[in-house]
Amino acid sequence: MMLIPGPVNVPLSVSFEASRVVNHRSDEFRRVVEGLESSLKRLFSAERVALLSGSGTLAVESMVFSMTRKGEKVITIPYGEFGHRLEESLKRRGTNVVSVTKSPGTTPSLGEIEDLLDKHKDAETVALVHNETSTGVALRNLREVAKLVKGSGRKLLVDSVSGFAAYELYVKEWKIDAVATGSQKALASVPGLGFVALSDEGIGELKGEDIPHYVDVATHLKFQDKRETPFTPAVGVFYASYRASQLMEIEGKERRWKRHDASARYLRDIFKKIGMENLGEDDNFSNTVVASTPPVPVSYMVSELKKRGIEISRGMGEMKDKITRVGILGVVDDRALSRLVFTVQDVLKKDVYYPPPEETKLPEALKTEVIWD
Numbered sequence: 001m002m003l004i005p006g007p008v009n010v011p012l013s014v015s016f017e018a019s020r021v022v023n024h025r026s027d028e029f030r031r032v033v034e035g036l037e038s039s040l041k042r043l044f045s046a047e048r049v050a051l052l053s054g055s056g057t058l059a060v061e062s063m064v065f066s067m068t069r070k071g072e073k074v075i076t077i078p079y080g081e082f083g084h085r086l087e088e089s090l091k092r093r094g095t096n097v098v099s100v101t102k103s104p105g106t107t108p109s110l111g112e113i114e115d116l117l118d119k120h121k122d123a124e125t126v127a128l129v130h131n132e133t134s135t136g137v138a139l140r141n142l143r144e145v146a147k148l149v150k151g152s153g154r155k156l157l158v159d160s161v162s163g164f165a166a167y168e169l170y171v172k173e174w175k176i177d178a179v180a181t182g183s184q185k186a187l188a189s190v191p192g193l194g195f196v197a198l199s200d201e202g203i204g205e206l207k208g209e210d211i212p213h214y215v216d217v218a219t220h221l222k223f224q225d226k227r228e229t230p231f232t233p234a235v236g237v238f239y240a241s242y243r244a245s246q247l248m249e250i251e252g253k254e255r256r257w258k259r260h261d262a263s264a265r266y267l268r269d270i271f272k273k274i275g276m277e278n279l280g281e282d283d284n285f286s287n288t289v290v291a292s293t294p295p296v297p298v299s300y301m302v303s304e305l306k307k308r309g310i311e312i313s314r315g316m317g318e319m320k321d322k323i324t325r326v327g328i329l330g331v332v333d334d335r336a337l338s339r340l341v342f343t344v345q346d347v348l349k350k351d352v353y354y355p356p357p358e359e360t361k362l363p364e365a366l367k368t369e370v371i372w373d
């Protein structure tokens, strides 16, 4: 059973669809391009969604390169590994980066963001990570952050690679310029596509004149207007992701957001009772990654779970030996959570159990498609 923070276990029909190969200039494939963008527009509540063949990093870098200019002043606040990668992408773009790093497990407060906006009046853009996969914390208040940043007249770019589909998100209504994600996270598709969702304002901010074609979001959108992609797409991943987005629509986005929230609360609660110290607080815990310091060495916990058939991750970078990370994103449900809890308790010789709440269950249509082996 794979419970890492992506790639994730996918429903059977999604993995079946991934094996399709067709002519990408055919009407059959045009239907998939159109269907996938339409579905993702509803799920993001976005004006447009660029469909890029590549991983989440491609989506983040396409967003950064397409929506900023060289020399533009950008505020970013890394609070983990992926925040630093975002900062690096901004630097490679040649923007003038103002970066304030937060310690692992913490997130910037609204007050801190406001202070930075006041201090750097000439900054045009704010770029932030929504959900920090490396430490299991998140900007749970993204709506308020967007209100603050957009209210100050700045552009807002968000890396939500491990956040999309697991939290309430309304790109248009919140006026976020762009949000980047990947197919292999809470959408529960296979790896291979990156998505950049845009609001009306975001579309107006597309620059693109001095960047490579492949990362130019405007180029992709121009081809999607014709229901095509500019280059040879990852055809099977388009099919798989279209199916995954349809399944998310069957579940309902609000229900999926709630399922992730309920799963995170349940696991954090029971972990705490058995001596696992969770990173993050009530106001910034992640819905997709539970990061904890176990009462035994991290490598021991990871290998003992592996012996018992469950794969989780350890920390990244400086947190490598300090935390375990359990991915609870995509179609992770009450069955997977129960098995994980029993197995962790077996390793720690503990005996506390209560079942996951109803909200962690998948709807029947999805449940029958998800096998935990």
Ligand SMILES: Cc1ncc(COP(=O)(O)O)c(C=O)c1O
Residues within 6 Å of the ligand: 005, 006, 055, 056, 057, 058, 060, 082, 129, 131, 132, 133, 134, 159, 160, 161, 162, 182
């Ligand atoms: C927050 C965040 N940003 C960016 C990435 C990079 O995505 P990928 O590995 O698909 O390139 C990840 C991957 O885990 C992530 O969690």
